[in-house]
Amino acid sequence: MSVLPIVIVSFVVLKVFVGLPDGDIACLSGEDVDTFRVTIIHLGEGKEEKIEEGTHHGNPVWSPDGSKIAFSLKMGSGGLQIGVYDVVSKSLQVLNSSYSWNDEPTWSPDGKYLAYISCEKGLVDQKLMVHNFEDGKEENWGGEKLPSVMKPMWFPRLDVLNAMSATVTQVTYAEGFNLEKFFEEGYSLGVLVGVAVIRTASSKLSTELVLISRTQTTTLPKELMAESLRFEEYAPQVSPKGSSMAFESNEGGDREIYYLGRRGISNITNHTSADWNPVWAPNGEWLAFESFRSGRRGIYRVYPETARVFPMVVSADFDAWSPTWAPDSKWICFVSNKAGKPQLYIKSIGSGNEIIQITEGAKHLSPQWRPKIK
Amino acid sequence: MRNTILKKIFITAIIVIFGLPPSLSLARNVDGTLSLIKLPNEGVPVVVAKGQDFKVLTENKGELFLVDGDGKKFPLQPLWKSLSSGKWEAKVWLSEAYPPGAYSIQLIGDNGEVDTNFRSVWIFEGFYEYYTFAHISDVHIISMDSSNDNTATFEKVINRVNSSDAQFVLITGDITHNGSIEEMKAFLKLLNKFVKPTFVCAGNHDRSSNNYELFFYTSTYAFRFSKDGYIVFDSREYRVADPWDEQDNVVYRYRRELKPSRWVFGVTHRYEYTMGMRLQLALFVDDPVDYLLYGHIHRENTKEESVLPWGKTTVFVVPACKDGYFRVYDVGEGGVFPRELTSVK
Numbered sequence: 032m033s034v035l036p037i038v039i040v041s042f043v044v045l046k047v048f049v050g051l052p053d054g055d056i057a058c059l060s061g062e063d064v065d066t067f068r069v070t071i072i073h074l075g076e077g078k079e080e081k082i083e084e085g086t087h088h089g090n091p092v093w094s095p096d097g098s099k100i101a102f103s104l105k106m107g108s109g110g111l112q113i114g115v116y117d118v119v120s121k122s123l124q125v126l127n128s129s130y131s132w133n134d135e136p137t138w139s140p141d142g143k144y145l146a147y148i149s150c151e152k153g154l155v156d157q158k159l160m161v162h163n164f165e166d167g168k169e170e171n172w173g174g175e176k177l178p179s180v181m182k183p184m185w186f187p188r189l190d191v192l193n194a195m196s197a198t199v200t201q202v203t204y205a206e207g208f209n210l211e212k213f214f215e216e217g218y219s220l221g222v223l224v225g226v227a228v229i230r231t232a233s234s235k236l237s238t239e240l241v242l243i244s245r246t247q248t249t250t251l252p253k254e255l256m257a258e259s260l261r262f263e264e265y266a267p268q269v270s271p272k273g274s275s276m277a278f279e280s281n282e283g284g285d286r287e288i289y290y291l292g293r294r295g296i297s298n299i300t301n302h303t304s305a306d307w308n309p310v311w312a313p314n315g316e317w318l319a320f321e322s323f324r325s326g327r328r329g330i331y332r333v334y335p336e337t338a339r340v341f342p343m344v345v346s347a348d349f350d351a352w353s354p355t356w357a358p359d360s361k362w363i364c365f366v367s368n369k370a371g372k373p374q375l376y377i378k379s380i381g382s383g384n385e386i387i388q389i390t391e392g393a394k395h396l397s398p399q400w401r402p403k404i405k
Numbered sequence: 406m407r408n409t410i411l412k413k414i415f416i417t418a419i420i421v422i423f424g425l426p427p428s429l430s431l432a433r434n435v436d437g438t439l440s441l442i443k444l445p446n447e448g449v450p451v452v453v454a455k456g457q458d459f460k461v462l463t464e465n466k467g468e469l470f471l472v473d474g475d476g477k478k479f480p481l482q483p484l485w486k487s488l489s490s491g492k493w494e495a496k497v498w499l500s501e502a503y504p505p506g507a508y509s510i511q512l513i514g515d516n517g518e519v520d521t522n523f524r525s526v527w528i529f530e531g532f533y534e535y536y537t538f539a540h541i542s543d544v545h546i547i548s549m550d551s552s553n554d555n556t557a558t559f560e561k562v563i564n565r566v567n568s569s570d571a572q573f574v575l576i577t578g579d580i581t582h583n584g585s586i587e588e589m590k591a592f593l594k595l596l597n598k599f600v601k602p603t604f605v606c607a608g609n610h611d612r613s614s615n616n617y618e619l620f621f622y623t624s625t626y627a628f629r630f631s632k633d634g635y636i637v638f639d640s641r642e643y644r645v646a647d648p649w650d651e652q653d654n655v656v657y658r659y660r661r662e663l664k665p666s667r668w669v670f671g672v673t674h675r676y677e678y679t680m681g682m683r684l685q686l687a688l689f690v691d692d693p694v695d696y697l698l699y700g701h702i703h704r705e706n707t708k709e710e711s712v713l714p715w716g717k718t719t720v721f722v723v724p725a726c727k728d729g730y731f732r733v734y735d736v737g738e739g740g741v742f743p744r745e746l747t748s749v750k
Contacts, residue, residue: 059649062615064642067649087643105643132679153678155714181682235716263690265682281691305657305691307683323661328654348489350654368651371490396649 051377051387052362055118055401056355057091057100058375060393064089067396069102071118072375072389079390082116084123090135091397094142097404101136101145113147113162126162128169133160139221140187146172146223148181154228155179155236159243170245172223176207177241177248179228182266186222188273202252209247216244224267224276231260238263240278255296268309268318277309277318277335288320290335299338300331308352312360313402317380319343319354319363330354330365332380344378344386351376351386353396358403364389366396432509432521437590438619441465441512441520443492447596448605448621451526452573452630453499459526461495462622467514469495471503471526478511479503505530507600527573527602532631535737539571539601542674542700543579543725545610549591555582555727559595561749562731567600569747571733573630574601577700577723578608578641578674585613589620604628607641608674608701617641625652627659633736634663636694637672638684646681653683660687660694668741669694675701676713676720685715693717696741703728705746 053075060081061067069091071080082088085104089111092101100116110131115124126133130149137146142164149160157179159172173180204210213222227241227250237260239250250256262282269276275292277299282289286305287298300306304323311318317332324331329345330352344351349369356363364377367386375390375398434440444462445451451459461469461483469481479502483495508526513519541562545555566574576596581588589611596603606624607617617624624639636659640646663669671694688694697713697720706722713720721743724730729750735742 063612064644064647065612089644089647089649155678230714233716236714263686265686281686286686286691304661305687307686323657327658350651352654353649366649368654369489371492373651394650 052357052359054357055097056364056375056389056398057093057401058390058398059088059091059396060390061088062393066393069100069104069116070395071100071401072395072398074389080121082114082123085112085114085125087111088114089397091399092136092138093399093401094138095140095402096142097401099142100399101138101147103134103136103147113145115145126169127167128160129171130158130160135182137183137185137223139185144185144221146183146185148183150179154181155230157181157228159183159223159225161245172245173225173241173243173248174246176205177227177243178230180225180241180243181228183223183225183243184267184269186224186269186273187271189217189222190272190274202254204252205249208249213242213244213247213249216246220245224269226265226267229260238265240264240267251291255291266308268311270311271313271315275335277311279307279309288318288333290318290338292335297338299333299335300340301338306331308354310354310356312356313358314360316360319356321352321354328352330363343380344376353398355398355400357400364398364400366398432523436586437593438586439522439622441467441514441518442510442522442525443622444626445510445525446522446621447524447593448576448603449623449626450524450602450604452529452602452628453526454529454531455499455501455503455505458496458498461497461510461512463493463495463512465512465514465516465518466493466495467512469497470511470513471508472511472521473504473506473508479508499528503528507602523597524599524603534631535735536631537569537571537733537735538630539566539569539574539731539733540577540698540721540723541566541574541726541731542577542723543608543703543727544576544592545579545582545725545727546588546592546595547582548588549594556591556595558727558729558749560598562726562729563595563598565747565749566731567598569733571601574599574603575635575672575698576603576605576726577672577698578606579610579700579725580605580608580617581611583613584611584616586616586619589616593620604635604637604672606637606672606674607639609641609643612641625655627663629663629666631736632667634659634666634669635672636660636663636669636688638688640673640675640677640680640699644681645675645677645679646684648681648683653681653687656684657687660692664692667738668696668736670741671697671718673697673699675699678714689713689715689718695719696721698723700725 056072059067060070069082069088087105089103103111104114113126145162148157150157223243227239265279267278288300290299302324306322308321328350330343333340351367353366354363375395376386378386471479483497486494509523510525511521580592611617703725729748733744
């Protein structure tokens with residue numbers, strides 16, 4: 032553990048007098064992909080902690096109880112593996128995997144399972160693997176109907192299953208989908224949403240949102256996502272309550288954020304510039320997202336029920352991206368190149384345009400605010 | 406800094422006394438890395454017609470000049486802007502006074518330091534709907550010594566391209582074998598033998614530290630030629646075009662700015678299925694570029710590889726320069742037409 036440079040020290044002084052947020056933020060720090068290492072910024076202590084094992088770290092994600100960080104890394108000369116770092120014991124567990132390229136880890140709501148994509152080539156052969164921490168075994172989920180998948184995310188609660196069972200006679204699922212089995216597995220083990228990569232009849236790739244249980248996969252019911260093979264969906268984000276979902280789609284000509292709620296699907300960011308990367312606030316009220324609507328990449332928030340958009344970090348002189356919310360939903364941390372090299376900044380949701388730089392030196396990217404410790 | 410200035414003063418004295426060729430005069434740092442002027446440079450030049458404007462990125466403000474092949478200096482009247490990164494951006498309008506041709510860009514900093522990037526500004530009389538360009542990849546330079554196979558082959562390719570009707574040259578990565586400063590310096594010296602604009606990007610063999618950036622500043626940029634747009638992007642890393650860093654910011658903006666173009670080209674070192682999805686969505690899915698040019702695999706693309714799996718972008722891969730290959734393309738209203746591969750071996 033090393034003492035952070037002047038920026039963090041200044042931040043700690045500010046924190047005492049101005050009431051800035053406390054907490055920990057995991058991120059990637061380094062000069063390039065080869066040297067990226069998962070680093071924890073301890074805002075309260077003004078210190079940073081870098082995980083030194085392995086190389087090429089990526090995609091850090093906190094466990095729901097905030098005790099561990101899962102991320103992808105390269106150990107030696109092989110491909111990418113999944114590492115799980117215990118922030119209390121400061122020990123790293125590297126998971127055994129069947130395939131050479133493993134990435135995009137995502138925790139089950141109870142922290143007992145870790146799902147990730149696993150492949151040899153990428154894009155067209157990505158399997159959904161699930162590591163069970165109780166028996167230490169890896170299992171391929173989704174069954175044979177899942178061609179290739181990316182961006183998996185667990186449903187935090189099973190409201191989606193309740194909603195599906197309420198409308199079971201009104202919707203059409205994928206051919207061969209066993210709904211009964213899906214419910215059974217869903218209630219006992221959990222359900223994920225992911226982006227399936229499908230080769231269409233014309234041999235072109237397309238993407239579809241899919242619901243995945245241990246042995247079952249279905250596209251979203253056709254009553255919700257008609258003609259979805261004409262569009263490319265990406266980055267599904269289930270709301271913290273599990274009752275709604277946001278995702279990206281290029282339906283309408285450019286990339287927009289769509290909201291799947293009680294009243295069906297709606298475009299909530301409608302703009303001629305790209306809108307992407309939705310991130311739910313932990314209180315489930317707001318979605319942060321990135322947009323180029325002011326020229327450069329900036330961060331906005333939208334209230335999904337009304338589709339009202341508010342700018343959060345927007346400038347003609349620099350970019351801002353990769354927002355992550357504080358557990359109280361009152362602050363965001365993000366990356367910006369305002370000072371040249373990408374660094375982490377924080378901003379209060381309620382305040383004006385003030386942003387506060389919290390890192391300096393090497394690049395800092397992909398921040399993930401530690402969830403509230405239960 | 407003081408040593409660098411002293412070295413430059415020494416070199417200046419040598420030039421005054423012995424009249425050494427312009428290629429040694431006050432250009433870059435002594436080790437060949439970029440000095441005051443970051444962009445444009447020999448690997449990221451400006452291609453412009455009279456009456457158009459371009460931008461110069463520098464460490465300091467100062468007096469800017471274009472210098473022609475005879476050493477004649479043309480003062481520029483830039484509009485300077487301070488950037489939040491601490492660098493300076495000069496916007497330059499080209500009046501009708503500058504004859505077409507190749508120019509060096511020269512900056513005399515406010516502190517008196519002089520820096521020159523050769524072959525960095527190319528003024529064209531105008532652009533035509535039909536034109537040609539050459540595509541080279543995988544040069545793998547190890548040394549400046551012509552007895553080395555890769556160097557000798559590259560020199561033959563340079564000569565053939567110089568005598569061809571190509572109007573500019575794309576060099577898509579693996580310019581060196583190990584990415585060392587010495588190899589970069591050797592490549593730069595060879596690059597300056599081209600008599601046409603040369604647009605360069607890094608390959609996986611060039612990823613040692615930030616040596617590539619020290620010589621060419623960036624592997625992510627865009628330019629226009631005739632009615633067409635070219636988006637050059639970086640695919641050198643083990644995680645190809647990772648989604649966390651800045652590249653997605655500019656690639657999306659370039660794609661948007663170049664949307665009105667007749668044809669839009671992606672230019673890079675390689676395409677991999679594991680390439681960052683955000684970049685794939687921006688360039689190949691939401692608003693697909695028309696063509697993707699790359700190298701890396703040291704062979705031509707197969708028929709199956711001739712269209713990206715997303716279905717709309719046509720792919721052209723050129724075999725390795727170190728094996729003696731390059732290709733010239735004809736570009737016009739009907740599309741892009743690759744000629745037969747040229748081999749110098």
